[in-house]
Amino acid sequence: MEQYGLEARTVLRGRGALICETEEGLKIIREYWGSPGKMEQLRKMQLHCRESGFPLVDLVLENQEGQVVTTGEEGIPYIVRDWFKGRECDPRSQEDIKKSVEAMARLHTVLVLEEDGEQVPGLLEECGRHNRELRRIRKFLQHKKRKNEFEEKLSGSISYFLEKGEKTEIEMGKILANKGTVSDQNRICHGECNQHNILFTGKGVAFTNFDHWNRLPQICDLGQFMRKILEKYQWDLRIGEDMILSYDREKSLSDRERVCLKCYLSYPWKFWKLANFYTNSNKVWISQKNLEKLEQTIALVQPWNEFIRYFQ
Numbered sequence: 001m002e003q004y005g006l007e008a009r010t011v012l013r014g015r016g017a018l019i020c021e022t023e024e025g026l027k028i029i030r031e032y033w034g035s036p037g038k039m040e041q042l043r044k045m046q047l048h049c050r051e052s053g054f055p056l057v058d059l060v061l062e063n064q065e066g067q068v069v070t071t072g073e074e075g076i077p078y079i080v081r082d083w084f085k086g087r088e089c090d091p092r093s094q095e096d097i098k099k100s101v102e103a104m105a106r107l108h109t110v111l112v113l114e115e116d117g118e119q120v121p122g123l124l125e126e127c128g129r130h131n132r133e134l135r136r137i138r139k140f141l142q143h144k145k146r147k148n149e150f151e152e153k154l155s156g157s158i159s160y161f162l163e164k165g166e167k168t169e170i171e172m173g174k175i176l177a178n179k180g181t182v183s184d185q186n187r188i189c190h191g192e193c194n195q196h197n198i199l200f201t202g203k204g205v206a207f208t209n210f211d212h213w214n215r216l217p218q219i220c221d222l223g224q225f226m227r228k229i230l231e232k233y234q235w236d237l238r239i240g241e242d243m244i245l246s247y248d249r250e251k252s253l254s255d256r257e258r259v260c261l262k263c264y265l266s267y268p269w270k271f272w273k274l275a276n277f278y279t280n281s282n283k284v285w286i287s288q289k290n291l292e293k294l295e296q297t298i299a300l301v302q303p304w305n306e307f308i309r310y311f312q
Contacts, residue, residue: 001027003063003070004080015196019083026083028058031076032069034211039068039079042210045113045188052110056206058082084208086201091232094239098246100198103205104190104225105250108218111188123216123264124176127169130272134162137275150286150294154275157298161268168267175260176217189214193221194228219257222247223264231270231296235303237310262311270297 001008001020006027008020017030032039043060050057058081063070069077090096141147141155190197191212199206226243233239244261247253253261274294278286 001029001080003065004061005064026085027061028081028083029078030081032079033077036067036069041113042213043068045111045213046210048112049107049110054107054110056084056201056204057107057210058084058206058208084199084201084206086199086206089195089198089200091195091229094242096200097229097239097243099200099205100195101222101225101243101246102250103198103207104193104221105247107190107207108187108221109251111190111218112186113188114186122176123220124169124172126216127165127172127267130267130276131162131165131169133279134158134165134272134275137279138162140279148286150278150291153291153294153298154278157271157294158275160301161271164266164268165272168263171266172260172263175256175263187215187218189216189218190221191216193225217257217260219253219261220264223261224269226261227265227269230307231300235300235307237307240307240311262308265311266308268297 001022004027006020006022006024008022008027010021012019014028017028020027020029039060043062046057046059049055050059060068061080061082062068063080069079071077089100137154138158141151141158144151144155147155190207190210191214192209193207197207197209199208222243226240229243230236230240244253244258270293274290274297277290
């Protein structure tokens, strides 16, 4: 903190970080092993948000030498960001959900950063990569003679979810063939829009942890948030429609964005995540929690399909 000209009055532990109370408000310290250049780009984008009318983003700070990454005495690199006093979005509160989506739409109107020429994988490439991973996992399970309960359920359902993924990839390819305007291409996704990164503060709704920001269509943020909420509500169509209307009131959705959102929600993201976790973990022992998540994902197939079928 000395390298930022700050003094920590109190220190609390957060998720993998330290939250410090200083004379300039709350700051959060976290290890950072990534590229300083990407963090500089993130700061540039966050400053743009603040200057364009959306101040409640957790700005990465520069130290007294003008650097965004600071090395501690132990040789560990850290970043320091502004933080907010508040509570996380409560997914059990439909009012919280509505306000979060409205704030997300307002954030998206200013979340813009000109391309720097770096080629990054798009949404279509991401879905294609996930489908290839699912095919490899299916092949591995087909040749595995002795399977535990998780593997049996994964093996019995993977072909269905892979078929859904491949169909979505084809549809997505048709939609994304038209890249849209240059302005659309400059828009940024938060990258991890879930209830943990949306804080309700005394000044309004704040967005934090932009570490996974990317250049995917902004509708992916809305899709990710909707999926996580709707899984808790058995893919309730009314709640889904309310979320879309709340977003649309603040930032009008084009026909292309609506089709893209439907396509995004059609992809089996949760199933892929569980399968990917399996293939990268110790296969001798699978936690009961992951087995329950897999069973829940399979059980939600019917309401998920009905939601997509009646999606407008």
